[in-house]
C-alpha cells in the first residue's frame with residue numbers, strides 16, 4: 001500500500017497545449033503577418049511586448065525542445081560538428097545552430113517543420129560570455145539583427161551601477177529593435193507586459209514554496225513542463241491566469257496531502273538543466289527508491305526572482321516592483337524596474353560566474369528549505385557555466401551534512417549520456433545512505 | 444640577450460618572495476589579464492599573474508572536474524593548492540571566462556588570503572555604457588584596496604602606475620617590432636619569456652632590463668634560418684617547451700614571429716591615454732584593447748586584428764593554440780580557420796593539456812611546415 005495519495009495534475013494537458021500553441025504561433029508568425037523575436041530568457045524577453053504584433057520565443061526552451069527530441073537533436077549536433085564546431089561546445093547552442101544549418105525544426109509534439117524559424121530580431125544576455133557567442137554565431141549565419149546584452153553580474157544585487165548599465169542597454173535595445181523591424185514600440189503594451197511578468201514570476205515563487213511541503217505536491221520532472229509559460233510568455237494575460245490556476249491546484253494538493261510520488265521516502269535536490277534526452281532517470285528514482293526531486297537552483301529560480309532574507313537568511317521571493325510601489329509609468333521606469341527585479345536570483349543568474357560566491361550557498365539553502373535528504377547534482381557538461389560550479393555546490397551541501405553526489409550528463413547531447421552508469425551511481429548512493437529499494441533488482 | 448628574463452620567469456616564485464623582502468610590499472595574484480594592474484601598482488603592490496607549472500596536481504579534482512575545467516586554470520589552481528603561491532597577500536579576478544572565474548572562487552574559499560576581489564569587468568567591450576560602468580567598478584576596487592592597505596591612492600599614485608605600465612607595453616612593442624624583419628632579431632621563445640616575465644615582475648625593473656636589451660638589439664646577428672613565419676593564436680600561452688620545440692627541434696626551420704594571445708601582443712597592444720579622470724582612462728584602455736573571444740561580440744574585432752598582424756609580421760602559417768576544455772577559444776576557432784583558409788594561410792589546431800605530447804606535436808608541426816616550405 002502506498003504511503004501517500006497521489007493523482008495526476010489537472011492542468012497538465014492544458015500546459016502542454018499552451019506550449020504547443022506558443023511554438024505554433026511563433027513558427028506561423030510570418031504567415032499571420034506577425035514578427036518573430038527570439039531572445040535568451042536570462043534577463044527577460046518582455047521588452048519586446050512593446051511591439052504590437054510580436055511573437056516572442058525564449059531561446060532556451062526553443063533549444064531544450066530540440067534536445068528533448070533526441071534523434072533530431074543528434075542530427076543538429078552532427079551538422080555543427082561537420083562545420084568545425086567541436087563536441088565540447090554548448091549543447092543548446094549546437095541544437096539551435098544545427099536546426100539553422102539544416103533549416104528544419106521540431107514542434108513540442110514531435111511534428112517536423114521544414115523551416116528552422118529565423119527570427120526578425122534576436123537578443124541574448126551574457127549570463128556567461130558563451131550565451132552571447134551563441135547568438136553572435138546564430139545571427140551572423142542567418143543575417144539576423146541582434147542585440148547582445150552585457151549582464152556582468154547578478155550578485156550582490158541592488159547594485160546601482162549594474163542597474164543603470166543594464167537599463168541603458170535595454171532602452172538602447174528597444175530603439176535598435178524598432179529600427180530593425182521598422183515598427184513603432186508602444187510603451188503602454190510594454191508596461192502591461194512587464195507588469196504581467198512580475199505577476200507570473202511572483203506566482204511561480206509561491207508554487208515553488210508550496211513544494212517545500214512533505215510530501216511534495218510536485219516532482220521536478222513535472223515541474224519542467226510547467227516552466228514553459230513563464231519562460232516563453234510571462235508577459236501574457238493568459239500566463240498570469242494559468243500560473244494562478246497552477247498555484248491554486250498545487251495549494252489544493254498540499255491541503256489534501258496529495259503527493260507527486262506516492263512512496264516518497266527520500267527528497268532530493270538537483271542542480272542544473274537536466275539531461276533532456278534522458279528524463280526517464282527521474283522515473284527511475286521514484287519507482288526504485290521513492291526518490292522525489294523537489295527542486296533545484298535551476299527550476300526554482302528559472303521562473304521566479306529570489307533573494308536572501310536580510311542578505312544572509314533564507315531564500316525568499318523578491319518583492320515585485322509593483323508590491324514595492326516603484327514608479328512604473330514610463331518606458332525608462334519600467335525598464336529599470338524590470339532590470340532591478342530580474343537581476344536578483346532569477347532565471348539562471350545564480351550560475352553567472354560573478355555569483356560563484358553565492359551559488360553554493362544558494363544550493364545549500366535550497367537543500368535545507370526544501371527539506372532535502374540528499375543531493376544529486378547534475379554535472380551538465382553540455383553547459384560549462386553550470387558544470388563548473390557543480391562540484392563546489394556538492395561540497396557545500398555535503399559539508400553541511402546532507403549527502404550529496406554529482407552525476408555527469410549533458411543537457412542536449414544524447415551521446416554524452418550514459419544512463420546505465422547514472423543508474424548505477426544512483427544505486428550506490430541510495431545504498432550508502434540506507435535508502436530501501438522499493439522494487440526487486442533485476443537479475 | 445634575453446636569458447635574464449627567462450631566468451626570472453623560471454624562478455618566478457623566488458623573485459616574488461625576494462621582492463617582498465626587499466620592499467616590504469604586498470603581492471597580489473591575478474588570474475586574467477583583464478585585472479587592472481595600474482591601480483595595484485599605484486598602491487605599491489606587486490601584481491603577479493597566476494600561471495601553472497605544467498605539472499598535474501591531484502588536489503584540483505575535488506573542486507573542478509577534469510573533464511570540464513580548462514587545462515590552464517586547472518594547472519594554475521593546482522599550483523596554488525600545492526603551495527607554490529603561498530607568498531600571495533591577495534588575489535584579484537578581472538572577469539573574463541567562466542574558468543578563471545571558478546578558479547578564483549575556489550582559491551578564495553580554499554586558499555584564504557587577506558584580500559580578494561572579483562572585479563566585474565564587462566563581458567562585452569562594445570556595449571553602450573561599458574566604459575562608464577567599468578570606471579565605476581574600478582572606483583569600488585580602488586576603495587577596497589585603500590581600505591586594505593590603509594591609505595589613499597592619490598592621482599599621483601595612479602599616474603605612476605599608468606606611466607610604469609605604459610612604458611612597459613611600449614618597450615615590449617618596440618622589441619616585438621624587431622620580429623617583423625626578414626630575419627627576426629627576436630625568436631618567439633624569447634618574446635614569450637620577455638612578455639610573460641613582465642606579468643610577474645615589478646614593471647619598473649622589467650622596464651630597466653628591456654631598455655638594456657634595446658641598446659644592443661639592433662646590432663644583434665642571428666645565425667639561424669628563420670624558415671616558416673608562424674603566428675600563434677589562442678588564449679594564454681605559457682608553454683615554453685612547445686615554443687622551443689617549434690623553433691629549435693623541428694627538422695624544418697621555423698620562427699614564431701607574432702601571436703594573438705593574452706601573454707603576448709594582445710595584452711601589450713595599447714596604452715592608457717592620460718586624462719583627468721584616471722579611472723576612466725584605465726577603463727578605456729581595457730575596453731579598447733584587442734579583445735579575447737569572451738569579449739568579442741556582437742561585432743568581431745578579433746578577425747581584423749589578426750589579419751593586421753598577419754600582414755605586419757608577414758605570417759606564413761598559423762597555429763591555433765587551444766587549451767583543453769577552453770570553450771571560449773573553440774567558439775572562435777571555426778571562424779578563424781575559415782578566414783585563414785580564405786587567405787590561403789595553412790592552419791594547424793593543437794590542443795594543449797597541462798602536459799603536452801611533445802613528440803606528437805612535433806610531427807604535426809613538421810607536417811604543416813612541409814606544406815609551407817613548398818617541398819612536397
Ligand code: SF4
Pocket residue numbers: 090091092093127128129130131132134382383384385386
Ligand atoms: S554553455 Fe550554458 S551558458 Fe554557455 S551558451 Fe550554452 S547554455 Fe548558455
Ligand code: SF4
Pocket residue numbers: 513514515516540541542543678679766768769770771772
Ligand atoms: S580563455 Fe580559455 S584557456 Fe584562458 S582561462 Fe579561459 S578557458 Fe582557460
